[in-house]
Amino acid sequence: MTAIIDYGVGNLFSLEGSLKHIGEECVITADEAVLRRADRIILPGVGAFPDAIKKLENTGLVPVIKELAEIKPIMGICLGMQLLFDVSFEYGTHKGLGLIEGKVVPIESKLTEPLKVPHMGWNSLNIRKTGGILKYVNENEFVYYVHSFCAVDCDDSITATSVYGTDITGSVQKNNVYGTQFHPEKSGETGLKILKAFCEL
Amino acid sequence: MLAKRIIPCLDVRNSKVVKGVNFEGVRDVDDPVSLAKFYNEAGADELVFYDITATHEGRELFTDILKRVAGEIFIPLTVGGGINTLDDFDRVLKSGADKVSVNSGAIKNPALIGEAAKRYGDQCVVLSMDIKRVDGKFTLFSAGGRINTGIDALEWARMGQENGAGELVVNSIDTDGVKKGFDIEMLEEISKRVSIPIIASGGAGCIDDFTRLFNAVPGVDAGLAASIFHFREVSIKDLKKELAKNNISVRI
Numbered sequence: 238m239t240a241i242i243d244y245g246v247g248n249l250f251s252l253e254g255s256l257k258h259i260g261e262e263c264v265i266t267a268d269e270a271v272l273r274r275a276d277r278i279i280l281p282g283v284g285a286f287p288d289a290i291k292k293l294e295n296t297g298l299v300p301v302i303k304e305l306a307e308i309k310p311i312m313g314i315c316l317g318m319q320l321l322f323d324v325s326f327e328y329g330t331h332k333g334l335g336l337i338e339g340k341v342v343p344i345e346s347k348l349t350e351p352l353k354v355p356h357m358g359w360n361s362l363n364i365r366k367t368g369g370i371l372k373y374v375n376e377n378e379f380v381y382y383v384h385s386f387c388a389v390d391c392d393d394s395i396t397a398t399s400v401y402g403t404d405i406t407g408s409v410q411k412n413n414v415y416g417t418q419f420h421p422e423k424s425g426e427t428g429l430k431i432l433k434a435f436c437e438l
Numbered sequence: 439m440l441a442k443r444i445i446p447c448l449d450v451r452n453s454k455v456v457k458g459v460n461f462e463g464v465r466d467v468d469d470p471v472s473l474a475k476f477y478n479e480a481g482a483d484e485l486v487f488y489d490i491t492a493t494h495e496g497r498e499l500f501t502d503i504l505k506r507v508a509g510e511i512f513i514p515l516t517v518g519g520g521i522n523t524l525d526d527f528d529r530v531l532k533s534g535a536d537k538v539s540v541n542s543g544a545i546k547n548p549a550l551i552g553e554a555a556k557r558y559g560d561q562c563v564v565l566s567m568d569i570k571r572v573d574g575k576f577t578l579f580s581a582g583g584r585i586n587t588g589i590d591a592l593e594w595a596r597m598g599q600e601n602g603a604g605e606l607v608v609n610s611i612d613t614d615g616v617k618k619g620f621d622i623e624m625l626e627e628i629s630k631r632v633s634i635p636i637i638a639s640g641g642a643g644c645i646d647d648f649t650r651l652f653n654a655v656p657g658v659d660a661g662l663a664a665s666i667f668h669f670r671e672v673s674i675k676d677l678k679k680e681l682a683k684n685n686i687s688v689r690i
Binding site for chain 1: 439440441443478483508509510512513514531532533534536559560561604605633634635659660689
């Protein structure tokens, strides 16, 4: 069973639907006991970092997530991935969960040409490390992104990138902890393959 | 590389997809859920659903259809039609929409764009505009293209971005349903004034119209059409192949 952490951020309709679609039992929950019972955990997220980390802290689940990350697979999606890092510079400086080394900065600060922000739409994946959640994904398959901030200084953990003026961190992994900047639940068949691989971990 | 998006638009009334010429004389086409599945398999990058019912019962039927689509199709869904309040945003987002398209509702209450952007994020708010040339000026129309608001459409686009819209749908009433190509001139003018993604709508008649669109106005991110896809006049697969051949980045 996969637990999707419910901390009042974002629309979980598609995520729940896509897990059901691939035959995975899932529960949307903020209950510590359910997280402990789950085989794996998804940390979703849409919106701004400061608000999200505050809401996550308010659930009291942060120490539980950190503890469980040692023993079972956890995947952050979009803002949920950004929360996994040490620090974000969205509207000030805010500490993240620190499960993966790196920081979250505005996309603009990385761009060398004037491109639209948010980075929104389908972009192709350049895979750096196969396996894990990318087990069933081929080079150059497209995934759906919507974001204005991106993870940097995390080279050791990057498993795939997409080019948007520069290399944008697409997915990361450190031990049991996985993250995707894109939305697998909105990335068609490719996204479903990523969720399937995660559910097999 | 970021792909240009191809977006079929489904106007839904009384549980059926309909499409008219110049917004009048609508006729039934197909069941929205099966059409949505068909487009997903054909390679559509996103789907836009417009609820063109006006009754409460119609709204509920529409929300049910939306839930069924969102439960089976995992690509971005944009929903518009009858979006006038934050409660309307809430209703469709809870039924599985990823983005909400607001048109007449934003004309009646321009603050709606900013309030929705603040609550749900810019990426969620799509400002849809129906534009027609009146005395040589791009003019904003409301109520499905029936009412001339007298508002300068180019200024409205710029203000929409300033207020927090994350994307623009630019629909040319002059070219809509005519199938002679997108309104390149109008799209160029809008593109000069905003930096958010632009979805071009109105006028697609053949594959070449899309090639011309993306080549002529690099600031356009997506092409939207309805009837040519619904009546199988253009297949999305063939369209994308042709775009790729012309070095336009698409998801294949």
